Amino acid sequence: MSEKLVTITVDGRKISAPAGSRLLKVCLENDIYIPNLCYLEGMSDPPASCRLCLVEIEGEPGMVASCRCEIRDGMVVTSNSDDILKMRQVAFRLLVSTNDGHCNTCIANKHCELQQIAKFLRQPLRTKRLRHIDRDYPEIIDDHPVLMYEPKKCVLCGRCVYVCNQIPKGYKLDFARRGINTIISFYGSDLDPSSRDCEGCLACTEVCPVGALSSKKKWSRFIAEVKLKQEQKAARQSSD
Amino acid sequence: MLEQLLAGLEPSERAAIDDEELQILKDVEAEMPVFAAERSQLLPILQHIQGRHGYLPKLALQMVADYLGVTIGKVYGIATFYNQFKFNPPGRNPIKVCLGTACHVKGGEIILENFERRLEITEGQTSPDREYSLERVACIGCCALAPAVVVGDKVEAYVTPSKVEGIITEIEVRKAMAAREQERNEAANG
Numbered sequence: 001m002s003e004k005l006v007t008i009t010v011d012g013r014k015i016s017a018p019a020g021s022r023l024l025k026v027c028l029e030n031d032i033y034i035p036n037l038c039y040l041e042g043m044s045d046p047p048a049s050c051r052l053c054l055v056e057i058e059g060e061p062g063m064v065a066s067c068r069c070e071i072r073d074g075m076v077v078t079s080n081s082d083d084i085l086k087m088r089q090v091a092f093r094l095l096v097s098t099n100d101g102h103c104n105t106c107i108a109n110k111h112c113e114l115q116q117i118a119k120f121l122r123q124p125l126r127t128k129r130l131r132h133i134d135r136d137y138p139e140i141i142d143d144h145p146v147l148m149y150e151p152k153k154c155v156l157c158g159r160c161v162y163v164c165n166q167i168p169k170g171y172k173l174d175f176a177r178r179g180i181n182t183i184i185s186f187y188g189s190d191l192d193p194s195s196r197d198c199e200g201c202l203a204c205t206e207v208c209p210v211g212a213l214s215s216k217k218k219w220s221r222f223i224a225e226v227k228l229k230q231e232q233k234a235a236r237q238s239s240d
Numbered sequence: 241m242l243e244q245l246l247a248g249l250e251p252s253e254r255a256a257i258d259d260e261e262l263q264i265l266k267d268v269e270a271e272m273p274v275f276a277a278e279r280s281q282l283l284p285i286l287q288h289i290q291g292r293h294g295y296l297p298k299l300a301l302q303m304v305a306d307y308l309g310v311t312i313g314k315v316y317g318i319a320t321f322y323n324q325f326k327f328n329p330p331g332r333n334p335i336k337v338c339l340g341t342a343c344h345v346k347g348g349e350i351i352l353e354n355f356e357r358r359l360e361i362t363e364g365q366t367s368p369d370r371e372y373s374l375e376r377v378a379c380i381g382c383c384a385l386a387p388a389v390v391v392g393d394k395v396e397a398y399v400t401p402s403k404v405e406g407i408i409t410e411i412e413v414r415k416a417m418a419a420r421e422q423e424r425n426e427a428a429n430g
Contacts, residue, residue: 171311171313172311172313172314173313174311174313174314174316174317175317176313176316176317176320177320177321178320178321185313185316185317185320186313187298187301187312187313187316188298188301188302188305188311188312188313188316190253191245191248191249191298191299191302191312192312193248
């Protein structure tokens with residue numbers, strides 16, 4: 001990649017960055033927040049599946065996903081118009097239309113990217129504007145020796161699958177099923193002894209923007225804490 | 241390939257494989273070289289195993305993954321994308337509940353639920369004794385007989401909850417009769 005600097009304008013602000021870098025990355029590095037869920041730095045081929053990072057570029061028809069857009073000299077970008085907000089809100093509503101998670105009992109509560117984006121886009125985490133369709137999946141998938149996964153919280157951003165497959169060796173996560181019933185699966189991890197080494201990596205749980213994927217150890221500790229809190233609360237209420 | 245795979249298993253997992261499954265795995269191993277070890281052969285291989293054995297055992301999928309040099313997650317992901325692949329062995333009495341448009345309108349979902357409750361398995365599963373397997377299908381072409389169910393290769397028409405009970409009872413009775421018949425034959429021969 002050339003180190004030649006180009007200058008772009010984002011919301012009226014001039015920014016210089018190396019030619020060919022991704023627009024989303026440049027914006028985030030310059031404190032212009034653009035919501036995103038499926039993008040990770042270093043991706044050569046971002047999936048652009050969450051549709052939250054839409055921006056408008058002068059001279060281009062419609063909106064573009066900034067995670068896939070490489071910057072060019074003289075590019076004029078708008079990231080905060082009403083139209084963009086509306087579009088992102090639609091994308092967000094679609095994302096949470098299948099959300100069945102409960103924030104109070106979620107391991108990611110208060111550091112969940114979905115919560116942050118909901119606040120940024122001024123949208124509730126459960127939408128009433130779209131019909132809720134029940135997905136057909138198990139409550140918890142825990143056939144992996146180290147990891148556990150809750151499909152109901154998952155936004156299917158694919159970050160975990162991406163980071164897992166960047167690592168050369170060991171058991172690999174992947175998507176399974178299709179359409180609205182798509183999940184992340186640990187299928188075959190019980191046959192693969194290297195899946196026990198996942199304990200030392202846990203890269204997938206670190207990139208999970210929500211609380212869908214976590215290590216079993218961390219999870220059981222968290223559940224114990226939640227139970228303790230609930231018991232304490234019940235005890236307080238009964239003594240009042 | 242199979243030897244290595246079996247050697248890597250925990251003793252409890254090794255014990256869980258019955259002779260029938262082992263036979264399937266050996267057959268899969270023997271048939272595999274018919275196909276080129278290329279990713280494009282994944283679906284043909286899966287279709288071959290499904291067609292020959294009626295389902296895809298987990299160890300067979302691991303063997304396919306090793307043979308083609310892809311991860312088992314990828315193989316499973318692709319196999320679960322298509323409805324034609326099953327992951328449980330078929331039952332001796334496969335029950336297919338039609339949920340095509342006409343059967344749906346006539347309450348096919350209720351019939352499916354009846355079977356699920358009666359057999360204590362959910363759609364896509366096989367009963368532990370491998371007597372029944374239950375699945376949903378889209379239109380079997382008998383819309384005039386809705387709601388329809390296919391048991392083995394026999395079509396049951398205008399199915400109602402009481403008829404669900406009747407179908408199961410009939411199978412149970414036939415099974416008992418066959419068992420008695422065999423006993424009598426054995427006694428006569430012995």
